[in-house]
Amino acid sequence: MNRLDELRNMTPAEVERIHRVFEALGSDEERAIEAIADLRAYCGQKWPTMLEEALRRYQKARRGDQ
Numbered sequence: 077m078n079r080l081d082e083l084r085n086m087t088p089a090e091v092e093r094i095h096r097v098f099e100a101l102g103s104d105e106e107r108a109i110e111a112i113a114d115l116r117a118y119c120g121q122k123w124p125t126m127l128e129e130a131l132r133r134y135q136k137a138r139r140g141d142q
Contacts, residue, residue: 090137115127
């Protein structure tokens with residue numbers, strides 16, 4: 077599936093999540109990188125676990141769509 081099809085097939089929950097991210101970061105890659113750096117700074121050793129959990133939730137949401 078190409079990226080455009082993936083975007084068209086997003087669930088309302090995924091669209092809402094994307095809007096929250098854009099409200100916080102916009103499409104500025106530098107701000108996104110800074111947010112990840114902040115996650116590392118604030119969470120210390122737990123940041124990889126938090127990223128893994130975020131990926132798990134994303135994958136779970138995507139499985140429900142397919």
